[in-house]
Amino acid sequence: MKFRLLNLAAALMLILGFTACGSRKPVLRIYNWAEYLSDEVIEAFEKEFNCRVIVDVFDSNEAMYAKLKAGGGGYDIVVPSSYQVVRMAREGMLLELDHSQLPNLVHLDPIAVKFTQDPEHRYSVPYLITSAVIGYRADRMDTGPDSWAVFADASLRGRMTLLNDQRETLGAALKFLGFSLNTVNPEEINAARDLLIEWKANLAKFESEQFKNGLMSAEFLVVHGYSSDLLQAMEEDENISIALPKEGLSIALDDLVILADAPNPQLAHAFINFMHRPEVAAENMEWVMAMSPNLPAYALLDDAFKADERIFFSEEIFAKSETIFDLGENDQLYINAWNEVKTAP
Amino acid sequence: MKADPVRRERLVEVFLTAPGFVWLLLFFLLPTFNVLLISFRPSTLTGGIGEGWTLDTLQQLRNPDYPGILFRTLWVSLAITVSCLLLSVPVAYFLARCSQRWKTRLLLLIMIPFLTNFIIRVFAWKVILHPEGWLASVLAFAGLIPPGTQLLYNVRAVILVSVYTYLPFALLPVYAVAEKFDFALMEAAMDLGCNRIQAFFRVFVPGISRGLWTATLLVLIPNLGAYVVPDIVGGHSSSMLGNVIVRRLFSDRNLPHAAGLSSVLTVLVLLPMIVVILHRRRREAH
Structure with a gap:
């Protein structure tokens, strides 16, 4: 009787083990602001890279930082505002980016450099500009x-x-x-x-x-x-x-960064690069309603969207902000x- | 070689209580002690815990704003507890005197809201207390408040919603004792000259005091550390100790300071428990 039970348990564990393996896709964990990433873009990325994306949200740079600092997370990608990037980099929380995995950086609008303290993108890639x-x-x-x-x-x-x-x-x-x-x-x-x-x-x-x-x-x-x-x-x-x-x-640039202890840095690089594909950037801009500093993406946008000065700030607003x-x-x-x-x- | 029966019994006792004791030691006593230790560490601006020891946090806890917040935490928690008790005593009396069929039905009605998520129940109050909601409209129509008054985001809203969420925690222990109460004692009191109200206060209420004490602990202690309700329906001037701890932790990144405040809160929570335990001891000694 005892033997039979043991056998049963072993068989169960085998089955469980196999099914778990069968559904084990790579997972990308993103820690982001609420409603700050298009659902369709997530789906497209999951499909193309055969992975699962999990998004958690925070409501302030300070809360995000405190949670990560306390050891919370296991996230790959985080979306801090540029001032917080400096602090995180100084604390050694960020991975130095491998630019060979980010060919789409060439699309970046030079205007983004005005808002960041990391102009060489050693640790961060501009994501969206809001105010x-x-x-x-x-x-x-x-x-x-x-x-x-x-x-x-x-x-x-x-x-x-x-x-x-x-x-x-x-x-x-x-x-x-x-x-x-x-x-x-x-x-x-x-x-x-x-x-x-x-x-x-x-x-x-x-x-x-x-x-x-x-x-x-x-x-x-x-x-x-x-x-x-x-x-x-x-x-x-x-x-x-x-x-x-x-x-x-206050105009804020929010950046994409990879955490130093990211479980999946390669997929994270792929995600950053994906977000700067012009068509993805354009799609995401129209969903989030914020400006992604991606030059070729501007051409793909609706004229009315491009003319909206609450998204594409005028020179006058930039000057006093x-x-x-x-x-x-x-x-x-x-x-x-x-x-x-x-x-x- | 015969085992001493007394010693054997002791051994069994130790083994039986060991798992619970170890659990409490590992997951309650040690972490609490650790929090106390952290409050004597220096803080770093980057949100870490520095090396060495310091009394800086103790110094900072003498912040002139803290007595006010401490006082608010105490009086709000007490107001919630007293309101819960005042509501549960008559309800428990009524329930205990109901027929068995109605008892089950009514108890079920008390338990059903528990099936809904706590946060959702709190958010529902935001609809009820909406400045243009039906309650505000009725009150404005009756001339009690000017139209468009914000009913939420103040201490009264915190007390109201907390009483709503914690009422079952007071009601159930009070009811459990009231159900076992021998109502013949009230009849006896009335035979001896009490009127109904006197019998209620001089016989029934003392008779269920054990349930009242349990209810007090169950409501008072969680409310001393309340964070969620004052955060959602409270305003900028109704933060309680729990909210300040969160702010010290998240917005200031000052772990030792948050730990210091948490230690104060722990003491605050232990006090009512000690009072109740001493009270029970004294009563049992009588």
């Missing part, structure tokens, strides 16, 4: 906002949100005050902090995930959010509009200011 803008319900407001000053409007009390993101949100206040969003002058940062504490009284909350849903259900009337998310919301709901604040905005950069030791100034904003009554 943090103001989204609002056009059906509930007589005139749309044109300035960050809208967050001082007490008549919208409890119906507005700012991003729950220390650099973006302090950056919006710094822009409004006419300072650089990379300032390391403590007085300027403190002025931004005090302004945010004033604005806070009018906010429902600091929110980086639900601003899109909240705007669509009219729970929030004015939100600070990422342009790609808000443009996606506009497609679904015609009552939603976007304003580019006149004081200027900035990109968040890594500030090394001086980050502590922002961390302290942000904590004071968050705990202020």
Whole structure:
């Protein structure tokens, strides 16, 4: 009896072992922002490279970094903003890229170099360019906002949100005050902090995930959010509009990087190269509603899409906008200011 | 060579309790101790834990904002616990006096929401408390609030939603004791001159005190460490200790500071347990 049971167990294990082997395709794990990669592009990649793609999402560079730093993950590809790339590279978290596996880098639009601290693409390849803008319900407001000053409007009390993101949100206040969003002058940062504490009284909350849903259900009337998310919301709901604040905005370049301990670096290289095929880049741009710095892809886009200055920013907007950069030791100034904003009554 | 029966019994006892004890040691006591140790390590700006030992975190915990957050964590948790108890006592009394058929049906109704995911139940409240939802419309129509008032994202919303999610944790232990309560005692009290209300408070409530204490622990302790509910329905001025720990960890990358706050939370959670254990000891000694 005992012998028979053992046999049965062995047979079961064999069967299980075989079936597991049979379905074992290579897996590519991506850690990305929410709704920041076209489903069709994922499917096409899975088909062509006979693999499975698993996507997990984060809602801020800081949260992503903390999770990876604590040993979480097993991811191959991560999509940090360019300022976070510097920090991750310095910490030895990133794999040096093998350019021989990335022939499509020739398609890169040189404009992308303006937004990165890694212009030689040693660790990172530009993915998409977005910005943090103001989204609002056009059906509930007589005139749309044109300035960050809208967050001082007490008549919208409890119906507005700012991003729950220390650099973006302090950056919006710094822009409004006419300072650089990379300032390391403590007085300027403190002025931004005090302004945010004033604005806070009018906010429902600091929110980086639900601003899109909240705007669509009219729970929030004015939100600070990422342009790609808000443009996606506009497609679904015609009552939603976007304003580019006149004081200027923060334009972010998000990069594709491979982690130093990626389980599948070869497939990860293939993925980065795939994303810069012009037709894939164009398809992904139209799905995410953000600009991929890929020159030949522009020709494949719809004219109306190309003319949209919320996606392809005009010279005028570029001139007054900035990109968040890594500030090394001086980050502590922002961390302290942000904590004071968050705990202020 | 005959085995000493007392010693043998001891040995069996040790073997029986060993798995549970080892489990607690490995997965509870050691990690908690480790968290305490980390809070005495220096932090690095890159989110790591530095070498050596320091009292920096202890110094930082004297942040002038923390007493306020600690106080809010305490009073919100207590308000949730007291509300849950106030609601569960009459319900448990009613349930215990129901016929067996109704008991089963009503208990089922209490359990069914549990089948729905916790996050979804919390999100459902965002629909109910929507500033243009039916509840806000009714309240505005009655003239109680101005139209378009945000009902969410404040401490009241946190308490309301927490009471909703934790009510079964209070109700079930209270009911379990109430069901065994001998209702003849209440009749006896009334024979001796109590009215119905006096009998309820002077005989029934003390009679189910064991269930009340269990319910207090089950509701108070998780709420002291609450993170999800204040994060979803709370606003910028209703963060609790759990939310601050998360921010220290994710947004500041300061592990020792987060560990220090977690240790404070551990002490905070242990206190009510010690109180309840001492109370039980004293009662058993009587």
